[in-house]
Amino acid sequence: MNQTAMAENKAITISFPEELSEVQEMVRACIQCGTCSGSCPNEFAMDFTPRRLWRMVLMGQKDDIFKSKTFSLCSSCYYCTLRCPRGLPLTEAMAALKQIAAKDGLSKYKQSSLFYKSFLESVRRHGKVREMEFMTMYFTAMKSPFLPFRFAALGMRLMGKGKVHIQIPSKGEGKLKAIFRKVEEMEGR
Amino acid sequence: MNYLYYPGCSLEGSALEYNLSTIAFMEAMGIELTEIEDWTCCGASAAESVSHLLSLALPARNLALAETMELDADLMIPCSACYLNLRNVAEKIKKEPDILNEINTVLKEDNLELKGDIQVRHLLDVVATDLGADSLAPKIRKSLDGLSIAPYYGCQCLRPYTVFDDPEKPTTMEPLINVTGARVHAWDMGGKCCGASHMNTKMDVGMELVAAILRAARGADAVVTVCPMCQMNLEAYQKKISATYGEDLSMTILYLPQLIGLAIGLSDKDLRLDLNLSITESFRNKLNNDCVK
Structure with a gap:
């Protein structure tokens, strides 16, 4: 068995079980009607429909939840939240699952979480995101030699128009350092 | 008419023309925009995917700054993601006072305090409703x-x-x-x-x-x-x-x-x-x- 397959089969331990309970509370009143699945623009690419995911959450099947790519495919369009006949905060529940996966560095969510973390690192340093710096940090974190080429043409076009500039990642002045530190402290990370 | 203005990060980079055309259009319509001083990123879709509290604290910082501008005006935002992030804070603190306390514990680190009395409006809302x-x-x-x-x-x-x-x-x-x-x-x-x-x-x-x-x-x-x-x-x-x-x-x-x-x-x-x-x-x-x- 190769390493990836072993990682796939390993039981998933999450370090914040109480956070999964919070997601369970969010979807407690789910009646399994499937309006969320029918409304979801990304459902075609998911391994489990949102409706099935909520059932898995209620059953506490954390291995299945976090091995699934369903929550990472939520693009926050809020159709499910708008249409849920029980008025459940489903988009927020998807985000809560993303947060658990990001904190625990779960493999299915690695690409998204490195993308978002690179973004936020640029924000922490400078207060505003520096688009080129953040993409550079993302490529470095992904350690994928081919990934930058997918975005090279767009980067050149944006630079040609003077909208973005080459930005070597720099430490910056730590503009939002205090806020980020306090949040980490309060969330016990 | 007067609005507080939060352009957001994209409008200083890849969406520069959205910023410049908004400013040019509003000026031609006789509308004054006052940019929030020292504004920072709203967290975009990144913060909510990593940390719930950060996804509230980052937009809240900008709302708190807008309040310190002491201008009797709504806050206009052209970017839908920024708009939703700031609006989300404004809506949530109305319903859950605990969240306001939590946010203010974070903002205190930056010597800011959020009260929550600013109306957050999307550019389309302003153009369609107020101008028409x-x-x-x-x-x-x-x-x-x-x-x-x-x-x-x-x-x-x-x-x-x-x-x-x-x-x-x-x-x-x-x-x-x-x-x-x-x-x-x-x-x-x-x-x-x-x-x-x-x-x-x-x-x-x-x-x-x-x-x-x-x-x-x-x-x-x-x-x-x-x-x-x-x-x-x-x-x-x-x-x-x-x-x-x-x-x-x-x-x-x-x-x-x-x-x-x-x-x-x-x-x-x-x-x-x-x-x-x-x-x-x-x-x-x-x-x-x-x-x-």
Whole structure:
């Protein structure tokens, strides 16, 4: 068995079980009607429909939840939240699952979480995101030699128009350092 | 009329023309925008995917700064993601006082305190509700007669907070398009999702969503957007998407202030059409020739 397959089969331990309970509370009143699945623009690419995911959450099947790519495919369009006949905060529940996966560095969510973390690192340093710096940090974190080429043409076009500039990642002045530190402290990370 | 203004990070970078055309349009309409001093990132879709508290604290910092400006005005935001993040804080603290305390514990580190008395408004809400087609009508200098325009609203200015439009069948852009002399392209993709950051992390999925939108826009001369992320997704990958699906999906994509700005007589230089990534030859021709007077 190769390493990836072993990682796939390993039981998933999450370090914040109480956070999964919070997601369970969010979807407690789910009646399994499937309006969320029918409304979801990304459902075609998911391994489990949102409706099935909520059932898995209620059953506490954390291995299945976090091995699934369903929550990472939520693009926050809020159709499910708008249409849920029980008025459940489903988009927020998807985000809560993303947060658990990001904190625990779960493999299915690695690409998204490195993308978002690179973004936020640029924000922490400078207060505003520096688009080129953040993409550079993302490529470095992904350690994928081919990934930058997918975005090279767009980067050149944006630079040609003077909208973005080459930005070597720099430490910056730590503009939002205090806020980020306090949040980490309060969330016990 | 006066508004506090939060441009957001994209509008200083990849969406520079949204910022410049908004400022030019508002100035021409006699509206004064006061940018929030020392504003920082709202967290975009990144913060909510990593930390709940951070996704509230980052936008809250900007709301708290807006309050210190002591200007009796609503806060106008052109980016739908920024709008939703700031609006989300404003809505949440009304319902859950505990959240306000938590946010203020964080903001204290930056010597700021949020009270929560500022109205957060999307640019489209301001243009459609406060200005409206009626106030645009006497200012029209160049009729866009002959153009067919597809209004694209995207998600986050419509949902989850239903503020100024029908979140299922949005229509607020239609009178604004009609008053320019252009026709509204009939389609039902206005409120559909562009895939947001999927284009960066899950490109195949993102391309599928964008392809469906561009396909439905066929027959229109341009799509207008009110969000830098929608705009980027719709305009930047057209070649790749066309090649992948084996069909020509090239389409002009404009920001709303650029379209209505043209109609009130601002030049394409004022509105920085040179910065857009996808303006087709045929659109330019139509804009310059007789069919548009």
